[in-house]
Amino acid sequence: MLSQTPRTVINKGAHKAVLETQALYQIIDESLIGHIAIDDQSTPLVIPMLVWRVDDMIYIHGAHNSRLLRRLKHGAQTCVTFTLFDGWVLARSAFHHSAHYRSAVVLGQFSQIEQASEKDRLLNHFIEQIAPGRTEQVRLSSDKELAATMLLAMPLTEASVKIGKFGVNDDKQDMDRQVWAGILPYxxxxxxxxxxxxxxxxxxxxxxxxxxxxxxxxxxx
Known part of the structure; x- marks a missing residue:
């Protein structure tokens, strides 16, 4: 079960909250793109990044001159969000149109992984996740390439999951309106x-x- 903290308790749309850890894993593994927030001194920024999971850790990588990675490697507090869009809910009234989605919010701090062999293992894990068996065929990263790559890790110790999967929720007075209502899946x-x-x-x-x-x-x- 996901831990409940003051920062992860869902108040708005609480009926959509999901506490199973496996739901968090599935959203991250299917999305593989996280939007990462930082306060870059002059302005807040939210930057999309490739993100992958190994057990209860998530990982991001990039060049050493990335301002996002430079901020995060020093332990800046951050928020990583994942969203999967599953479809539109088309109601009989404009007000009650909504969406089907799966989302996850992960809070915490990244830390840097510096050991070359561990970086190599985790980067290859990502390749295997998107293309099983591929690391047995391609040229693996050289020492120079590994040295040029920054790899950061963050534990999944503070997270929330919200899933919208409910049908049309029209008001009673609109139920007789002769307009199509239902789900438009993506x-x-x-x-x-x-x-x-x-x-x-x-x-x-x-x-x-x-x-x-x-x-x-x-x-x-």
Missing amino acids: RTVVGPLQADPNLNPELESPDYSAAYGHRWHDNIE
Whole structure:
């Protein structure tokens, strides 16, 4: 279960709060893009970054001259949000239109991982997450490339999850209005692969469908 702190208790739309840790993991793993907030002295900033999870930690990486990473590596408090949009809820009244979504907010501080072997392991884990088996085929990062990459980690110790999955909620007086009402779903479809034009035509296309389940294009019903 997710820990409840004064910063993670959901007051607005409390019926959408979800406390299962697995729900948090699923949102992060499917999104892989987090919006990270910092106070950059002159202005607040929210920057989208690739974010991946290993067990109960999340990771981000980038160049050493990134102002976001420079701020975060010194332990600045931050907030990382993940959002998956699943569809529109179309009501009989304009006021009651809404959305289906899954969102997560993670609070805390990042710390820097400096050991080259650990950086290599975690970066390769990310590649395997998006394309299983790929690290056995590609050239792995050199010492120079690892040294040029900053890797930061943050524990998932303070987080909240909110999921909107409810149907149309029209007022009683609008129920007889003759207008279509219901759900307009959104789906993320992954694939098919698009080959590099310089690729050897004799190479077989890899199969990465295992990483995407029902989102893989051949599995869409």
